[in-house]
Amino acid sequence: MNKERYIGIMSGTSLDGVDVVLCEIDRHSCQLKASIEYPFPSDLKEEILAMIGGECTLARVGTVDIRLALLFSDAVNALLAQEKADPKSIKAIGSHGQTLWHAPKGEYPFSLQLGDPGTIAVRTGIRVVADFRQKDVALGGEGAPFAPAFHAFLFGNTEAPNTSIGILNIGGMANITVLGKTLLGYDTGPGNVLLDLWIAEHQGVAYDRNGAWAGSGEVIYPLLESMLEDPYFAQPHPKSTGREKFNKEWLMKNIQHSTLHPEDVQRTLLELTAISISNEVLKSNPDILLLCGGGAKNAFLVERLAVLMPNVQIGMAKDADNIEAMTFAWLAYKRLHNEHVNLKDVTGASRNAILGGVYA
Structure with a gap:
């Protein structure tokens, strides 16, 4: 044809x-x-x-x-x-x-x-x-998400049949695809959405290039633990989410102290994205994880994912953007x-x- x-x-x-x-x-x-x-x-x-x-x-x-x-x-x-x-x-x-x-x-x-x-x-x-x-x-x-069906079409016929492959898209929300006998895919939670929201409010720019501002801060562990307690993260798949869930109102409910340093909040939000993604990826533990979406350009976020998933080979998908x-x-x-x-x-x-x- x-x-x-x-x-x-x-x-x-x-x-x-x-x-x-x-x-x-x-x-x-x-x-x-x-x-x-x-x-x-x-x-x-x-x-x-x-x-x-x-x-x-x-x-x-x-x-x-x-x-x-x-x-x-x-x-x-x-x-x-x-x-x-x-x-x-x-x-x-x-x-x-x-x-x-x-x-x-x-x-x-x-x-x-x-x-x-x-x-x-x-x-x-x-x-x-x-x-x-x-x-x-x-x-x-x-x-x-709909992308997993296309991921299976695009990446399903691998030349290494004994190699398990996952695809991670980091957009406003993050979603994963697991290629296997049964196709799985779902939203892990926030990708860039909270990071972009926070830096826009405090730095007046659209996004944190390479995670540089997040990298200047320290993780606020009580805040991180509070956010990770949200029921969405424990909810089994299939599941999907968006700005109607993860938004400024959600973030401010978790931030109890106005005296927190903004760069520390940014660092904590990046860790939230990294941990919520890695927790889900490690359930299937693929040999290779291919990244796509805007968040794949965030060097500090990718670095944190590599630390959290040391046995997973992380690479960039073809035509990732x-x-x-x-x-x-x-x-x-x-x-x-x-x-x-x-x-x-x-x-x-x-x-x-x-x-x-x-x-x-």
Whole structure:
């Protein structure tokens, strides 16, 4: 079968940029051909954070839905211009959307992503596949994470069959994939989200480059122990989480003393990320752990993971910065070919299903 060209869009919980990729896909491979990281407007980020924090009206939801769609469209069009690519050569765009609230458990389970796909289709001239999560939720699943299915496709056919492989994505939240007879994957807890929140408030920058500010502080062990007592960390998989759980309010409930040095809090938050990740990785104890996502660039965090998991060989995954966006290009391919996505063992859904809606 000839390879088909798809675009994937990913905007994660960090709200630090829109990742857009161009991939060539067939039944056996997904090859990255081009990518772009498009800037996320600071005023739109603040608007979204305010909505997540509870300052929300229906008018605000509708407005942000369209603003995000315009942003995603501009990002796609920028990639097309960069590559001098004809929109007619693209089979479809797979759009994750921007998650505002993720509540897959409860009386009325849902997962809400904004970024109107109809608007994206109109402004790019390319059909869009979106709304991947809600059907999995309707089937009793967590609706996340979706990357493990793509990880299995991408890394499952290893040339070393006796070598066990795990994949760790460190975005706003961190999630792991365990490749084996049964595919497992779930969110371990916060990745960058609390680190980014704290440094933005105290240093006025978006993130802690290489963990340098965290490295200047000391771990506050009572604070670390308090945070690790959160029931989420002891909850068995399948499980998923987001900013509706790990946010400023959650952090401030754990910080009992305003006299704590900010750099010590940052150091403690980094240790929280490292320990909550390593505790889960060591349950499967893979031979190799491949890193992807923005947190994989945090040298101090990676150093702490290596110390906590000395028997695990840690390396960078190929196309590490773009794997999440590639996931949604691949999911669009799966939808247009009416193929089920192997996720029930990851999310806890009652069965695998064809996921996503198509917007012509």
